[in-house]
Each structure stands twice: as structure tokens, then as C-alpha cells.
Amino acid sequence: xxxxxxxxxxxxxxxAETVTLSCTYDTSESDYYLFWYKQPPSRQMIxxxxxxxxxxxxxxxxxxxxxFQKAAKSFSLKISDSxxxxxxxxxCAYYWEYGNKLVFGAGTILRVKS
Amino acid sequence: xxxxxxxxxxxxxxxxxKLTVTCxxxxxxxxxxxxxQDPGLGLRQIYYSMNVEVxxxxxxxxxxKVSRKEKRNFPLILESPSPNQTSLYFCAxxxxxxxxxxxxxxxxxxxxxxx
Numbered sequence: 001x002x003x004x005x006x007x008x009x010x011x012x013x014x015x016a017e018t019v020t021l022s023c024t025y026d027t028s029e030s031d032y033y034l035f036w037y038k039q040p041p042s043r044q045m046i047x048x049x050x051x052x053x054x055x056x057x058x059x060x061x062x063x064x065x066x067x068f069q070k071a072a073k074s075f076s077l078k079i080s081d082s083x084x085x086x087x088x089x090x091x092c093a094y095y096w097e098y099g100n101k102l103v104f105g106a107g108t109i110l111r112v113k114s
Numbered sequence: 115x116x117x118x119x120x121x122x123x124x125x126x127x128x129x130x131x132k133l134t135v136t137c138x139x140x141x142x143x144x145x146x147x148x149x150x151q152d153p154g155l156g157l158r159q160i161y162y163s164m165n166v167e168v169x170x171x172x173x174x175x176x177x178x179k180v181s182r183k184e185k186r187n188f189p190l191i192l193e194s195p196s197p198n199q200t201s202l203y204f205c206a207x208x209x210x211x212x213x214x215x216x217x218x219x220x221x222x223x224x225x226x227x228x229x
Binding site: 004006033035042043044045091095100101102104105106107 | 159172173204217
């Protein structure tokens with residue numbers, strides 16, 4: 001079964017600095033998708049970034065970028081120029097087209113200090 | 115506006131009193147799913163549906179029922195709630211195929227407390 005592990009329950013970053021959230025996953029599939037979702041205190045689940053496993057190029061969305069290492073089954077999220085609004089719970093998630101579900105990690109709480 | 119709507123957003127109930135959490139989406143998505151979120155466990159899938167009249171169990175289906183009589187609606191039913199079903203519940207939907215494969219659209223969550 002596919003599993004997703006986020007080894008950092010909590011992280012802190014100073015405003016304007018860079019932080020990296022870690023995620024590893026376990027799968028025997030070769031084609032799949034990886035996601036980072038953000039959950040602010042409002043509880044809304046917001047898609048941050050998406051990566052297709054067949055693409056070697058790392059996805060980027062403005063200040064958010066990933067380091068996707070397929071062989072190592074690692075998918076970390078880098079947030080540059082951190083802002084107070086980035087404070088949230090971040091979930092890493094794996095999707096396999098025939099698995100019919102997103103598999104989530106336990107989440108990492110990110111605190112941003114001013 | 116494209117959205118997934120859940121109701122109620124908050125509910126406190128007692129053990130054994132049947133309740134239904136409704137979920138509706140306006141994006142004509144084939145796929146709908148329910149997740150529960152618990153501290154330290156992330157989100158876990160309860161049930162999902164690939165289309166009308168097609169439903170299947172997820173990872174934690176015990177104590178829950180679902181139905182999919184219409185494409186837009188996917189209610190979650192707790193026939194006899196118990197305290198271990200106290201949780202934050204999310205409904206989500208997506209297209210099954212296409213450029214956004216796997217990308218779920220989530221409702222705003224329903225906080226359920228069973229006393």
C-alpha cells in the first residue's frame with residue numbers, strides 16, 4: 001500500500017526567509033501525482049503545488065517550489081520569502097490514477113515569526 | 115463559482131442519534147469522496163464514488179454509509195454515531211481523467227462532535 005510520511009510535525013521560519021518541508025512516500029507505481037496542500041486556520045484545503053511523476057522538471061508556483069527526487073521517493077516543498085500568511089498546516093499527498101484516492105501524510109505545522 | 119458545499123459546518127450530537135452530512139458540487143465532477151481528518155493521522159478516506167450509483171469503501175468505512183443518487187450530491191450518513199467518530203470531515207470532488215487528474219476540490223469541512 002502506498003504511504004506518505006512527513007517527518008516534521010512542526011517547523012518555524014522567520015518572515016522573509018526560506019523553509020523546506022520534507023515528504024517521503026512509498027509506492028511501486030511508476031506513474032503517479034504528488035501534491036502539497038495548505039490548510040490555514042480556516043480549515044480550508046488549498047492546493048499549493050502539483051507534480052507529475054513522469055516530469056523530471058520540478059514544479060514551481062511563485063514562491064513555492066518542490067524538489068522531486070523520484071528514485072529516492074522524496075518530494076519536499078520549499079517556501080521562499082516566507083510571509084505571515086504562509087502559516088498553516090501543510091499536507092503532502094500522493095495520487096495514483098487507479099487507486100481512487102489521495103493518500104495524505106500526517107501534516108507539518110508551519111509557524112512564521114515576524 | 116465552482117465549489118463543494120458541505121452542511122452542517124459544525125454539529126454536536128449524542129451517541130446513537132442518526133445524522134447526515136450533505137455534500138454538493140457544481141462542477142459536474144464524476145468522482146466524489148469523503149475524508150476524515152484527525153490529529154497526527156492526516157486525512158483518511160472513508161468512502162468514494164466514481165459516478166452515480168457507484169460507491170466503494172475507502173480506508174476507514176466502518177460506521178458510515180453513503181449514497182450517490184445524483185451526480186452532484188454525495189451525503190455521508192452516520193447511522194449510530196459513536197464518540198470515536200468525533201472528527202473533522204471533508205467532502206471532495208474531481209474529474210476522473212484530464213489535465214488535473216488527482217486534484218481534489220474540497221468542501222470547507224464539517225466539525226462533528228459525538229458526546
